Amino acid sequence: MTHDPSLDSGRRRFLGLAAGAGALAAAGVPAATTAQVATNANIVILGAGAAGTTLANRLVQRLDGARITIVDGSKQHWYQPGFSLIATGLKPPQYSVSRTAEWLPAGVTLKPENAAAIDPQARTVDLQSGETLEYDYLIVATGLMLDHDAIEGFSLDMVGENGIGALYAGPDYAARTWKAASKFIEEGGAGLFTRPATEMKCAGAPLKHTFLVDDLARRAGTRGKTEITYAAPQTSLFGVPIVAEKVRMLFGQRDITTGMQETLRAIDPGARRATFDTPGGPVEREYDYLHVIPPQRAPDVVRQSGLSWADKWIDQGWVEVDKHSLRHRRYPEVFAVGDVAGVPKGKTAASVKWQVPVVEEHLVAQIAGDTTDASYNGYTSCPMITRVGRAMLIEFDYDNNLVPSFPGVIAPLQELWISWLMKEVALKATYNAMLRGKA
Numbered sequence: 001m002t003h004d005p006s007l008d009s010g011r012r013r014f015l016g017l018a019a020g021a022g023a024l025a026a027a028g029v030p031a032a033t034t035a036q037v038a039t040n041a042n043i044v045i046l047g048a049g050a051a052g053t054t055l056a057n058r059l060v061q062r063l064d065g066a067r068i069t070i071v072d073g074s075k076q077h078w079y080q081p082g083f084s085l086i087a088t089g090l091k092p093p094q095y096s097v098s099r100t101a102e103w104l105p106a107g108v109t110l111k112p113e114n115a116a117a118i119d120p121q122a123r124t125v126d127l128q129s130g131e132t133l134e135y136d137y138l139i140v141a142t143g144l145m146l147d148h149d150a151i152e153g154f155s156l157d158m159v160g161e162n163g164i165g166a167l168y169a170g171p172d173y174a175a176r177t178w179k180a181a182s183k184f185i186e187e188g189g190a191g192l193f194t195r196p197a198t199e200m201k202c203a204g205a206p207l208k209h210t211f212l213v214d215d216l217a218r219r220a221g222t223r224g225k226t227e228i229t230y231a232a233p234q235t236s237l238f239g240v241p242i243v244a245e246k247v248r249m250l251f252g253q254r255d256i257t258t259g260m261q262e263t264l265r266a267i268d269p270g271a272r273r274a275t276f277d278t279p280g281g282p283v284e285r286e287y288d289y290l291h292v293i294p295p296q297r298a299p300d301v302v303r304q305s306g307l308s309w310a311d312k313w314i315d316q317g318w319v320e321v322d323k324h325s326l327r328h329r330r331y332p333e334v335f336a337v338g339d340v341a342g343v344p345k346g347k348t349a350a351s352v353k354w355q356v357p358v359v360e361e362h363l364v365a366q367i368a369g370d371t372t373d374a375s376y377n378g379y380t381s382c383p384m385i386t387r388v389g390r391a392m393l394i395e396f397d398y399d400n401n402l403v404p405s406f407p408g409v410i411a412p413l414q415e416l417w418i419s420w421l422m423k424e425v426a427l428k429a430t431y432n433a434m435l436r437g438k439a
Contacts, residue, residue: 036064037368044125044135046115046301048072050080050435051338051352052141053103057437058360060105063367068107069133071125073114074100077435078171081349081427084205084385086174087167088212089182090424096171103435115142118305120331137363140319140336142302144201144347147295152266152275154292162269163189165291167209168201180289181209185217188225189288192274194264197233198295198316201339201347204382204394206230206293207237207247213289214254215387229285231259231276239345240400243384243392246413250386259285264292298340307334309342318342323398324375326359332366335359343378345398349427350381353434379403383423386415393419 043059045052048070056070082096104110111133117126118138125133146168148154159166160176163184167174184191191213195206210230217223230237230251237251237258238244251258262276262283267290274290276283296316298308303317307328310320319336320329323343328334337355339347346355354376361374378398385391393410395403404412410419433439 036062037364038064039066039367041367042067042134042136043069043139043363044133044137045070045139045141046072046118046125047141047143047338047340048074048077048100048104048110049141049143049338050349050431051143051356052139053077053435054352054356054437055139055141055337055359056108057103057105057435058356059363060107061437062360062364066367067109069109069111070104071111071113071115071127071133072100073112073128075112076100077103079428079431080201081423081431083167083171083174084208084212085424086171087165087177087181087209088216089178090388093171093175096174105437115301118301118307120305120307120328120334123333136333137367138334139359139363140302140307140334140340141338142299142340144296144339145299147297150295151264151292153269154267154294158269163272163287163289164267164269165209165289166293167205167291168293177291181213181291184226184289185213185220185222187288188217188222190227190286191229191289191291192285192287193228193230193291195232195234195293196295197263198297199313199318199347200293200296202382203239203347204384206232206291208385209291210256211250211254211384211386212388214256219388228256229259230256231262231264231285233261233263235260240394240396240402242400242402242413243394243396246392247384259283267292302340307331307336313342323378324358325362326355326376327362335363343376345378345380345396346376348380348382349431349434350395351379353430353439354379383419383427385420385423389417389420390415391419391423392416393422
């Protein structure tokens, strides 16, 4: 085959765009400014994940004299957008693992344990060690919990064996998921891909895993002996109608069947049988590969704090905040950011990139005795991988409007190599810059 130098030139231009824009997560969100506000405010941040760490790094640049304490018992920081790549053999588990402490700025105190209780009236947080922290301002950035116990017959020690995958539980479980998925790809059979009825982080991840396993089976020459079914409790394949229709068309083209309004309730791993609740009653499906994504909820410490919504998401416990300011609706000194925030969209790392500057502006203004009109519009981004080397860069807001960062350059509903690069190359660099408060 004759080598075409123009292809190399095009690739270099695309790589320059992908790496230089940093833009997948949120083009146009400024880094923290250097203007500082003098204060002795006592700020407690619960959680050192993407949201808590990013906010801590930005606040130390904005506040002079503040006491900032971050509470998190996890020694490891997980780059969660990498889990779908690990679960299909495209990255090793170490790709998503770093140390929590290495991302935190000087001047921030890390309490390497978890919160045991929150009292928003007394403005205190009790730690698991028995220590009590007082606060002037509280940032709830705990992330969410995976309720695996809600699925009868399932436990995490099953992952990787007997055809069971569960990529959400962590990088090691994502690697175990690949162990089960690769065997399915090699041997064929019936594959079931699920998602929960609750709100969830990165709602595109179940679709990505389905698309990737389909593509890898085609590449292995075994797709003809596999049946792939995507079973979901919802009535549509994605929360944004135009995207749902595109996914439906792609599923049709690739012989991926759907079981809508089906909620995984139980599994019998010995018989390789899954039971789904449907409007017409229980339905049993046999499987050779089952990908489990459990219901997702706020951590117990949040649900028991009195900070959760009382009239919606009652079974999930997301923090009751104004969807634009992310300030608590009853406790003005409390904010929530990231997965635990009770807003209609925004459980992605890209959303964090837009949410954190809004919380930062409102908190700094409040400390300074001022106000701000900073507003989060629900920005959510999903680089939806549809095959190895191709993805759709889908970005949308609260109103389900598509809000592309590169209009005229990257078409949101086209399967493009550049969109794949955004996921596979540019996103992690952007994420790391975000953690440092620099993007």
